[in-house]
Amino acid sequence: xxxxxxWSARELVVIGIFAAVSKVTTLLVALAGGGMNPLSLxxxxxxxxxxxxxxxxxxxxxxxxxxxxxxxxxxxxxxMGASVTLLPPLLAGALLGELAMWPGRNSAGLWPKVAAAAVxxxxxxxxxxxxxxxxxxxxxxxxxxxxxxxxxxxxxxxxGLYTGVHAVKELRxxxxxxx
Amino acid sequence: MIRFVKATxxxxxxxxxxxxxxDLHVRPGELVLVTGESGCGKSTLLxxxxxxxxxxxxxxxxxxxxxxxxxxEEMPLKDMSRMVGTLFQDPEQQFFALEVEDExxxxxxxxxxPAAETRRKIAEASKEFLxxxxxxxxxxxxxxxxxxxxxxxxxxxxxxxxxxxDEPTANLDPESxxxxxxxxxxxxxxxxxxxxxxxxxxxxxxxxxRVAVMREGVIVAQGAFDMLHDGSLRSAYGLRASHVEDVRSxxxxxxxxxxxxxxxxxGLRVDGLRFAYKGQDPLYDRASFWLGQGVTALIGxxxxxxxxxxxxxxGLNKAQEGAFRINGILFPASEMLRHVGIVLQNxxxxxxxxxxxxxxxxxxxxxxxxxxxxxxxxxxxEQRRSLLRLFDLEHLADRHPQSLSGGEKQRLVIACAFAKxxxxxxxxxxTSGLDGGNMKRIAKALSLLAEQGxxxxxxxxxLELLQASCGAAIRLPLNGH
Amino acid sequence: MQVSSASRFLGMxxxxxxxxxxxxxxxxxxxLLASAVTIIISSVEGQLVLLGxxxxxxxSIRRFKALAIVYLFVAFxxxxxxxxxxxLSSVAPFVSFxxxxxxxxxxRGLVMLNVxxxxxxxxxxxxxxxxxxxxxxxxxxYLPGAVMIRFIPTFMNxxxxxxxxxQIRGYTLTLGxxxxxxxxxxxxxxxxxxxxxxxxxEELGIAAELKGLDAQxxxxxxxxxxxxxxxxxxxxxxxxxxxxxxxxxxxLGRVPAAGHM
Numbered sequence: 001x002x003x004x005x006x007w008s009a010r011e012l013v014v015i016g017i018f019a020a021v022s023k024v025t026t027l028l029v030a031l032a033g034g035g036m037n038p039l040s041l042x043x044x045x046x047x048x049x050x051x052x053x054x055x056x057x058x059x060x061x062x063x064x065x066x067x068x069x070x071x072x073x074x075x076x077x078x079x080m081g082a083s084v085t086l087l088p089p090l091l092a093g094a095l096l097g098e099l100a101m102w103p104g105r106n107s108a109g110l111w112p113k114v115a116a117a118a119v120x121x122x123x124x125x126x127x128x129x130x131x132x133x134x135x136x137x138x139x140x141x142x143x144x145x146x147x148x149x150x151x152x153x154x155x156x157x158x159x160g161l162y163t164g165v166h167a168v169k170e171l172r173x174x175x176x177x178x179x
Numbered sequence: 180m181i182r183f184v185k186a187t188x189x190x191x192x193x194x195x196x197x198x199x200x201x202d203l204h205v206r207p208g209e210l211v212l213v214t215g216e217s218g219c220g221k222s223t224l225l226x227x228x229x230x231x232x233x234x235x236x237x238x239x240x241x242x243x244x245x246x247x248x249x250x251x252e253e254m255p256l257k258d259m260s261r262m263v264g265t266l267f268q269d270p271e272q273q274f275f276a277l278e279v280e281d282e283x284x285x286x287x288x289x290x291x292x293p294a295a296e297t298r299r300k301i302a303e304a305s306k307e308f309l310x311x312x313x314x315x316x317x318x319x320x321x322x323x324x325x326x327x328x329x330x331x332x333x334x335x336x337x338x339x340x341x342x343x344x345d346e347p348t349a350n351l352d353p354e355s356x357x358x359x360x361x362x363x364x365x366x367x368x369x370x371x372x373x374x375x376x377x378x379x380x381x382x383x384x385x386x387x388x389r390v391a392v393m394r395e396g397v398i399v400a401q402g403a404f405d406m407l408h409d410g411s412l413r414s415a416y417g418l419r420a421s422h423v424e425d426v427r428s429x430x431x432x433x434x435x436x437x438x439x440x441x442x443x444x445x446g447l448r449v450d451g452l453r454f455a456y457k458g459q460d461p462l463y464d465r466a467s468f469w470l471g472q473g474v475t476a477l478i479g480x481x482x483x484x485x486x487x488x489x490x491x492x493x494g495l496n497k498a499q500e501g502a503f504r505i506n507g508i509l510f511p512a513s514e515m516l517r518h519v520g521i522v523l524q525n526x527x528x529x530x531x532x533x534x535x536x537x538x539x540x541x542x543x544x545x546x547x548x549x550x551x552x553x554x555x556x557x558x559x560x561e562q563r564r565s566l567l568r569l570f571d572l573e574h575l576a577d578r579h580p581q582s583l584s585g586g587e588k589q590r591l592v593i594a595c596a597f598a599k600x601x602x603x604x605x606x607x608x609x610t611s612g613l614d615g616g617n618m619k620r621i622a623k624a625l626s627l628l629a630e631q632g633x634x635x636x637x638x639x640x641x642l643e644l645l646q647a648s649c650g651a652a653i654r655l656p657l658n659g660h
Numbered sequence: 661m662q663v664s665s666a667s668r669f670l671g672m673x674x675x676x677x678x679x680x681x682x683x684x685x686x687x688x689x690x691x692l693l694a695s696a697v698t699i700i701i702s703s704v705e706g707q708l709v710l711l712g713x714x715x716x717x718x719x720s721i722r723r724f725k726a727l728a729i730v731y732l733f734v735a736f737x738x739x740x741x742x743x744x745x746x747x748l749s750s751v752a753p754f755v756s757f758x759x760x761x762x763x764x765x766x767x768r769g770l771v772m773l774n775v776x777x778x779x780x781x782x783x784x785x786x787x788x789x790x791x792x793x794x795x796x797x798x799x800x801x802y803l804p805g806a807v808m809i810r811f812i813p814t815f816m817n818x819x820x821x822x823x824x825x826x827q828i829r830g831y832t833l834t835l836g837x838x839x840x841x842x843x844x845x846x847x848x849x850x851x852x853x854x855x856x857x858x859x860x861x862e863e864l865g866i867a868a869e870l871k872g873l874d875a876q877x878x879x880x881x882x883x884x885x886x887x888x889x890x891x892x893x894x895x896x897x898x899x900x901x902x903x904x905x906x907x908x909x910x911x912l913g914r915v916p917a918a919g920h921m
Contacts, residue, residue, distance in 0.1 A: 008869075008874065008875075009803065009869060009873040009875075010235070010865030010868055012800055012803040012868075013803065013807055013865040013868050014861040015804040016806070016807025016808045017811055017860055017864065018857065018861070019805075019807075020807065020808040020809075020815055020857075021811075021857040023808065024812055024816055025819070025850075025853065028819055039838065039839075046846070047850065050850070051854070054858075058858070058861070067801075070801065071804045071805050071808060074797075074805060075805055075808050075809060077695075084692055084695045085695065085699055135699065135765060135768055138762075138765060139745060139758075139761035139765060142741060142745060142765060145741065145744055163843075170579070170851075171854075171858070173533070174579035174855075175579075176581070176582065229870060231870070234869075235866060235869055256870070257872040258872075260870050261872065267867075269863075272867070273870075274867075275807070275810060275867070275868075276810065277785055277810055277813075281790075284882045285871070286872070288879055288880055288881055289799075289871070289872075289873055289877040290872065290878075291877070291878035292880060292882075294880060294881065294882040301882070495824055495828075516827065516828065520828070521828055523824070523825065523828070525821060527852060527855060527856050528822045528825045528852045528856065529828075529829075530851075530852060531847055531851050531852060532847075542829060545830040545831065548830065581855040
């Protein structure tokens with residue numbers, strides 16, 4: 001079985017749906033909060049990480065995080081105009097996230113997925129600082145302003161790890177995700 | 180074409196089989212209707228026919244299910260899909276494209292059908308289902324009946340030998356329901372084997388060759404449609420009526436007690452209502468109507484603005500002009516939601532808590548805050564119990580609301596609306612997809628609320644609900660339109 | 661910079677946007693090209709070429725009001741950033757406060773804005789789906805991508821209905837409430853959407869199986885998106901602008917050292 005044909009149609013649908021819902025919610029949280037206010041910045045990262053953990057529990061297969069990232073990036077880049085520079089940090093984050101999940105790849109447990117999401121968030125946030133440097137390299141003052149925003153966003157991601165665990169437990173209670 | 184031989188199926192993680200020892204045969208050119216109260220196993224029967232059970236859902240199948248002479252367990256789903264077409268209650272959830280033509284083409288494109296062949300199939304299907312003028316339309320612009328036609332046309336274009344339909348009339352108006360029955364009659368004549376699972380029965384009176392009634396996973400009665408005319412059988416198995424009278428034209432018009440507003444009148448009076456969607460002709464232009472105590476039906480064809488009217492009354496959509504009076508007192512549109520309860524169609528969007536009991540408790544607490552009531556914890560618990568009892572949800576009190584079946588969720592959101600004790604309650608399609616017993620339970624609850632002095636407005640395509648509970652009607656378009 | 665097509669999505673169904681006249685893929689190529697080149701170029705001269713050409717491109721869609729609103733917002737953000745930088749430079753001397761140091765990052769943002777707006781405001785969602793199909797991606801990328809685009813309007817509508825349901829119940833969501841009970845607010849807004857998305861994925865997954873889709877599916881389009889001479893001209897023009905900008909950057913512009921801080 002080739003790497004790209006390991007997913008079934010239903011798993012690909014789950015990845016597409018979660019990519020849509022994460023795009024819509026993060027977009028709306030950002031729009032509702034005016035984009036740059038700390039609460040909405042934290043909120044959109046929190047929601048994204050929560051959805052990421054739920055999706056990884058629903059499609060428990062190595063490569064899912066990378067595929068999700070690729071889909072999200074392609075649609076964001078080609079159809080919504082996101083900068084191509086965001087792709088390398090996201091891909092690096094996804095691949096390292098996969099690596100973090102690898103020891104528990106055969107387990108249906110929650111923690112390998114949480115570890116993957118945590119690594120993904122940490123790596124993408126750290127590397128996004130590098131991208132910001134590229135964009136504002138002519139003026140270091142702007143970079144000083146970028147760092148707090150990234151940190152606030154990362155706090156939201158950390159919160160998302162907690163809410164993600166909470167959401168998966170609730171979904172198990174509701175019988176929607178099976179152990 | 181579809182044959183169940185002593186089929187017993189158990190879902191994964193379940194001990195009790197969902198379907199037990201079913202023997203049923205649907206031959207080419209035959210339509211079989213399967214009915215029974217919610218949770219009786221009829222949807223599982225349908226999933227066995229299209230191979231989803233056990234291939235998609237897992238679980239264990241004992242006995243056999245054959246389609247076109249081949250065992251469904253031995254055929255991959257991909258091959259099964261070429262033999263059996265499936266249409267669900269909400270066809271939009273099955274669409275992968277945003278335009279009608281693209282949706283019809285989608286499956287053929289991914290099956291590697293040559294482009295010319297795909298074009299021919301689209302042309303044939305759209306001609307058969309009268310969709311030629313809708314090919315370029317967005318699926319979001321279609322009515323429920325049109326969406327169903329697109330779903331059926333897509334299946335028809337794949338030329339399957341059998342068709343299975345899961346509650347196909349739940350979202351349809353009576354006219355679209357009749358049209359669907361005629362269409363199924365034609366497909367049947369063309370040699371297709373058709374298996375329909377539905378709570379509504381009357382629409383298949385002239386089309387169904389046989390009816391199977393299920394209870395707790397077992398077929399308890401099987402025979403010609405006429406057996407459903409037996410009232411004791413229907414009531415024993417929680418079925419809906421086999422024949423329904425259309426009361427839409429005979430219900431009396433809802434009329435105000437006096438021509439002009441007066442103090443002490445009991446009901447909702449709306450005068451000079453004006454509303455138009457941006458860039459469109461007015462939907463309401465200086466329209467007036469009266470909603471009195473009791474249960475009133477809001478009647479009108481597709482696109483006449485029934486849901487819009489409900490939204491205007493509650494202030495969810497802002498009327499450009501209009502005076503809203505409750506019991507003779509004038510209220511601004513922004514205040515209406517404090518006094519009017521509304522139950523919208525999609526119950527999934529209205530449930531937030533971890534348990535059914537919590538969901539009701541939160542609604543009671545919010546109602547207390549809204550009205551400035553102060554109640555003891557004991558009285559709140561008593562209220563919760565009585566609401567759970569009224570809607571037969573007591574045994575589900577500790578379940579997660581989102582894990583309930585569609586009918587149970589519907590009853591829960593109505594119970595939540597009752598918690599507010601509204602003097603005016605609007606319900607949008609409260610009984611779609613409900614079995615006979617639960618439809619009657621909702622009708623009874625609405626009558627009870629009306630007896631306590633509330634004005635209840637029901638938007639529904641359900642002729643049985645109209646007959647069972649409505650005493651008057653507001654007909655659209657309104658005068659002054 | 662990500663300028664979302666929120667207006668288009670909020671319009672539901674995507675039928676509100678007028679026909680752009682260009683293939684969506686041509687606009688995508690321009691968007692990609694601009695995002696790459698604008699990072700490479702770090703001189704005012706080179707950025708000016710990109711900015712002028714991209715502004716002309718943005719104005720060509722004749723959505724002056726939308727453009728003005730977005731520009732006003734960006735101007736506000738830039739003003740804010742300038743103020744902060746000035747403040748920082750007065751307390752921390754290593755932070756430079758120069759015209760060039762401020763202008764280049766701002767121009768980068770504007771260039772991206774100018775190329776993304778035409779894509780966001782003129783392409784219907786259906787055009788984007790057709791364009792995605794036209795990219796001939798593997799099944800495992802096309803299917804989730806198409807599902808994502810197909811369901812963005814649906815989820816936008818769901819969020820609207822969820823917030824209405826809260827209003828009907830009698831919840832009033834305030835900023836203070838969000839701080840005091842963040843988990844409750846999250847539960848109220850997010851739980852229905854999470855369950856809804858899981859249910860949708862279940863139903864659509866079943867539909868995919870029943871349509872016989874799998875990774876081995878061979879795709880044969882029944883109609884292909886039309887790439888006209890106009891689209892080729894647009895891409896060639898964009899490449900010419902890129903060449904001109906690079907020439908200006910290397911011939912006229914002084915490349916500031918990375919450590920110019």
